[in-house]
Amino acid sequence: MTVVTRFAPSPTGFLHIGGARTALFNQLYAQRYGGQFLLRIEDTDPARSTDAAKRAILDGLRWLGLEWDGAPVYQSDRLERHAAVAQELLDAGGAYRCYCSPDELAAMREAARRRGSGRLYDGTWRDRNPAEAPEGVAPVVRLRAPLDGETVVDDAVQGRVTVRNDQLDDMVLLRADGTPTYMLSVVVDDHDMDITHIVRGDDHLTNAFRQTLIYRAMGWDIPAFAHIPLIHGPDGAKLSKRHGALGVEAYRDMGFPPEAVCNYLARLGWSHGDDEIFSMAQAADWFDLKDVGRSPARFDPAKLTSLSAHYIREMADGPLADMIEPLVAGLLGAPLSQTQRTRLRAGLSGLKPRAKTLADLAESALFYCRPRPLAPDAKAAKLLDDAGKARLALGRAAIAGLDDWSAGHAEAAIRAAAESSGEKLGSLAQPLRAALTGSTVSPGIFEVLEVLGRAESLGRIDDSLGRTAG
RNA sequence: GACCCCAUCGUCUAGUCAGGUCAGGACGUCACCCUUUCAAGGUGAAAACACGGGUUCGAAUCCCGUUGGGGUCACCA
Numbered sequence: 001m002t003v004v005t006r007f008a009p010s011p012t013g014f015l016h017i018g019g020a021r022t023a024l025f026n027q028l029y030a031q032r033y034g035g036q037f038l039l040r041i042e043d044t045d046p047a048r049s050t051d052a053a054k055r056a057i058l059d060g061l062r063w064l065g066l067e068w069d070g071a072p073v074y075q076s077d078r079l080e081r082h083a084a085v086a087q088e089l090l091d092a093g094g095a096y097r098c099y100c101s102p103d104e105l106a107a108m109r110e111a112a113r114r115r116g117s118g119r120l121y122d123g124t125w126r127d128r129n130p131a132e133a134p135e136g137v138a139p140v141v142r143l144r145a146p147l148d149g150e151t152v153v154d155d156a157v158q159g160r161v162t163v164r165n166d167q168l169d170d171m172v173l174l175r176a177d178g179t180p181t182y183m184l185s186v187v188v189d190d191h192d193m194d195i196t197h198i199v200r201g202d203d204h205l206t207n208a209f210r211q212t213l214i215y216r217a218m219g220w221d222i223p224a225f226a227h228i229p230l231i232h233g234p235d236g237a238k239l240s241k242r243h244g245a246l247g248v249e250a251y252r253d254m255g256f257p258p259e260a261v262c263n264y265l266a267r268l269g270w271s272h273g274d275d276e277i278f279s280m281a282q283a284a285d286w287f288d289l290k291d292v293g294r295s296p297a298r299f300d301p302a303k304l305t306s307l308s309a310h311y312i313r314e315m316a317d318g319p320l321a322d323m324i325e326p327l328v329a330g331l332l333g334a335p336l337s338q339t340q341r342t343r344l345r346a347g348l349s350g351l352k353p354r355a356k357t358l359a360d361l362a363e364s365a366l367f368y369c370r371p372r373p374l375a376p377d378a379k380a381a382k383l384l385d386d387a388g389k390a391r392l393a394l395g396r397a398a399i400a401g402l403d404d405w406s407a408g409h410a411e412a413a414i415r416a417a418a419e420s421s422g423e424k425l426g427s428l429a430q431p432l433r434a435a436l437t438g439s440t441v442s443p444g445i446f447e448v449l450e451v452l453g454r455a456e457s458l459g460r461i462d463d464s465l466g467r468t469a470g
Numbered sequence: 471g472a473c474c475c476c477a478u479c480g481u482c483u484a485g486u487c488a489g490g491u492c493a494g495g496a497c498g499u500c501a502c503c504c505u506u507u508c509a510a511g512g513u514g515a516a517a518a519c520a521c522g523g524g525u526u527c528g529a530a531u532c533c534c535g536u537u538g539g540g541g542u543c544a545c546c547a
Contacts, residue, residue, distance in 0.1 A: 202542095296540060
């Protein structure tokens with residue numbers, strides 16, 4: 001049997017971080033078993049299902065590299081099919097029409113709740129003669145669910161979960177306006193799409209029982225279920241807006257590389273021994289449902305950040321430079337010149353180990369691209385007092401005549417100057433740093449010197465010294 | 471409230487299914503080393519089997535209970 005999994009989000013305006021993990025697990029499982037990973041957009045609620053909301057889902061998935069097989073299925077295209085299945089059920093006696101008013105239903109729920117019963121609908125129209133139907137009331141179609149016995153879901157993650165059928169009521173399949181409910185649509189679509197494994201959040205676990213009943217009523221094969229624990233916020237409750245960013249695009253905008261997000265998400269609730277850092281290709285070789293935990297995991301931005309820093313360090317300079325150039329240009333307010341681009345690229349190796357996110361990296365690279373004269377920040381300005389300028393002049397004298405403008409030679413020259421003047425290396429290096437970068441924090445100052453080049457370096461030093469001539 | 475699920479360092483987790491090394495790793499925290507700043511890197515430290523009963527020579531691991539946390543209870547998805 002070929003494995004077919006699916007991700008079936010409803011459009012909410014963004015790809016939820018938890019949804020992204022669900023999608024990832026589905027894809028990983030399909031890849032592991034050489035199967036297919038399909039995408040279905042559950043857009044039957046017109047209020048939510050704007051084009052922008054649908055696009056946000058696709059964009060989020062693509063950004064993470066979660067490519068699906070085939071064209072996405074839009075549930076809204078399949079309404080007639082859903083209604084037809086309801087009609088089949090009606091014809092076969094597996095479903096019936098119910099004419100209860102909203103008020104009656106509310107009263108039933110109230111009564112059920114007082115009784116402590118799980119069955120919210122009391123079955124009023126289950127066996128009632130349709131001839132007694134009130135005039136002018138459009139009925140809903142309900143499933144004729146079993147009254148006794150129990151329903152079992154053999155879940156690949158949760159294990160065997162059993163519920164008494166008296167906890168399940170006759171759910172609505174078709175609304176009064178003839179549109180299908182979620183419960184019906186999901187089952188029909190999953191069946192028609194030949195889904196073999198339904199991997200989704202465990203907030204759907206109770207739905208699995210109701211859906212099982214529909215599969216049975218239609219005589220369809222029941223797919224394997226795997227209900228993965230939800231991602232919780234730091235306070236232990238289901239991740240929601242009050243916990244901060246929910247959409248993956250927010251993490252993209254904060255500058256987290258997609259590799260880091262995937263790696264982090266893969267490790268939330270799933271593990272392969274002590275492996276922490278791995279590619280999704282590697283994960284696809286390892287992934288199995290039996291290694292998914294049953295307890296919910298809390299979202300930890302600190303760990304995501306450390307993964308982000310790791311992947312940035314590992315990235316090759318070329319692609320990285322291309323990635324952050326637009327960010328730097330944005331901060332600068334102008335496109336980069338060839339010189340700026342070259343410096344950016346050359347400076348990356350020293351910048352990379354200092355960045356947590358791509359946004360950090362772009363910001364830290366800014367000083368390489370800023371035009372003279374630099375405006376030093378407060379701490380840097382303090383380093384450039386008269387005493388600092390004197391030491392800066394000392395440093396300038398040591399390197400100005402260098403034939404070979406490389407980090408190694410600059411370092412040798414400055415060290416020698418420090419020694420002969422009785423200064424510590426740091427007291428020469430810090431004013432130099434302030435002059436060259438406008439900051440007290442930067443990559444190794446000799447490397448900065450080399451990346452900036454002779455003319456720019458000397459120019460920046462002279463700006464700080466207050467000289468006009470280079 | 472009813473039904474269902476869950477429980478190892480602050481967090482993610484290995485170990486649980488087939489009971490038996492000082493309960494391992496990672497993130498975070500702290501210390502030290504490296505060092506021209508800040509990072510990165512290296513070394514080390516503190517840090518957990520929720521509780522109570524069983525079963526057993528032996529329990530993080532199996533069973534029961536308690537407590538705690540979570541999810542679901544629509545003509546939303």
